[in-house]
Amino acid sequence: GWGPDGSFLIVARHHSNTDNDLYRLDLENGEATLLTPHEGEARFRSPNVTPDGGRLFLATDRDGDFVRLARLDLATLDLQYLTPDDHDVEEVELSRNGRLLAATRNVGGYSDLLFFNGRGGRMPDPELPRGIVGGLAFSPDGGHLAFTLVGPTRNPDVWTMRLPDGEARRLTRSSTAGIPPKSFREPRVVRYPSFDGLEVPAVFYEPEDPEAPVVVNVHGGPESQSRPSFAPVTQYLLGRGHGVLLPNVRGSTGYGKGYTHLDDVRLRMDSVKDLAHAAYWLGERGHEKIAVMGGSYGGFMVLAALTEYPDLWSAGVDIVGIANLVTFLENTGSYRRKLREPEYGSLEEDGDFLRSISPIHKADRITAPLMVVHGKNDPRVPVGEAEQIVEKVRENGGNVGYLLYEDEGHGLAKLANRLDAYPKIAAFLDEHLGARVG
Structure with missing residues (x-):
């Protein structure tokens, strides 16, 4: 000011x-x-x-x-x-x-x-x-x-x-592109128990079919929060018969400083356990088919979930995600490395640990179909992260699709690319989750 x-x-x-x-x-x-x-x-x-x-x-x-x-x-x-x-x-x-x-x-x-x-x-x-x-x-x-x-x-x-x-x-009335606003679904703010009794907050868009498949969509950051905002992709998936759960696993913001630090450095994989317990919680409610999806750090969480708990997931979607925490820290911008090391750990002091939890070294455990989406010009999570995991899964005979956008950076910013990517992602989820569209 x-x-x-x-x-x-x-x-x-x-x-x-x-x-x-x-x-x-x-x-x-x-x-x-x-x-x-x-x-x-x-x-x-x-x-x-x-x-x-x-x-x-x-x-x-x-x-x-x-x-x-x-x-x-x-x-x-x-x-x-x-x-x-x-x-x-x-x-x-x-x-x-x-x-x-x-x-x-x-x-x-x-x-x-x-x-x-x-x-x-x-x-x-x-x-x-x-x-x-x-x-x-x-x-x-x-x-x-x-x-x-x-x-x-x-x-x-x-x-x-x-x-x-x-x-x-x-003052303004933003367009809904001809979609009736009454067709949009409201979520419930819920909490589910994790491995240590921690109650994990989440935003749950429940499908009409109580046994419908659910997409667990993990936010990036990890110092961020999934909130009940307007989410076109979420509404799109709901319209195709999927439920959507947005968990705020430990490490998220919005629930106090202590909660935000529950995943720091050597506690990293406790947040992945929170994802597994989201799947357990959904399974107890009759949702048998569950996919995990996320972007940026959320993409790391997708790959970690697929490698640590391969039997829980029917599919995974990794968007501009981190496959190898060591190469990510080596290749991201120097200013970002300094900001990220207090959260992730440093290469000098925590290199062995970062290697041990990086999904790239456990890619042979991925059994669920995987879709990887990345922008070629990504300065935050370089495209090499996508190329590594796609190559490893293919070497292991896994089912992996790869969407590379030559004119994108960290995420999908251009409308033409979004209109290309998200229908393909939805079709991928439809195929492997078996949602009943409409």
Whole structure:
């Protein structure tokens, strides 16, 4: 955030995905002053300078398990917390005149929108449709708040809210490409038990057929969270007769700092056990055919699940995934290697362990049909990761399909490629799961 007179800027320096600092950068002499001294890991985000230039409103987990709304005195560096240590505050926005403060809070994947006065006092909560709120922006006079709202059955739109009475109005109506919105399915937020009794949160889009096959779709990161957002591919699979479970295995964000660190380095494979127990939980509910699918780090999880628990899965889909943690760290960008090593481990200290858990060295265990999708120009997970696993599975006589897109990077960004890839992925899942389309 900018200082009110434009003389300084608040900047961030990241040490890992879960640890950063904020500095006050003097724009006249270039001097940077540390504002957030701390021990261990802490996140400091969404800084907003007050009109008098003396304080910051921000979100941080420095002194607790969750990211809380706080006020930082720029002279003393004292922090005062404005929300309890029970849910992550994600976005903070202060009006230009400093009279109103808005913040979003992640409660089980859905957003709460909170309002405070300029002194930090809580104001009445507004009424909004259930969903995920982001992109907070006050009008210049502070009389309106604009934001985006997305939910499992509504694609993203811009909304505005008149203040202070909180009347919300939808400004845009994003196209659903002719698909009736009433055809979109709502999920349930569930929890299932893992090997050690941990209750793993998940978003479950249940199929109409109680015995239908289910696709377990694993998010990347791993410091990320599957949330009840609008997911076109999920709705597409539901329409073809598949259920979809999106687990937030240990290591995910949104459930506290402690939960996020439950998969660090030598604990990596405990999160794969969480995937296996998702399959057990689904099996107990009558779903016999189960596939595992994921992208980026989620692709690693797919391959790890297929090699560690080959008998549980009827198919796997690996999208821009990691097959070999050693070659991934060797070949990814140097800046990303530094950010990823606190989570994955370093080549110098943990190389043998990383080799021992890399799916590439256990590819002979893959018995389920596998589809691999990758972009040739991927700077994050180089295409060699896909080529390695495809070659190994083919050498072992396994069933593997490979979709390589010459003009893609980390993921499928271009519409033409998405329209090519996802029908092929769906057809692959139909074939090996036996879903009854329609």
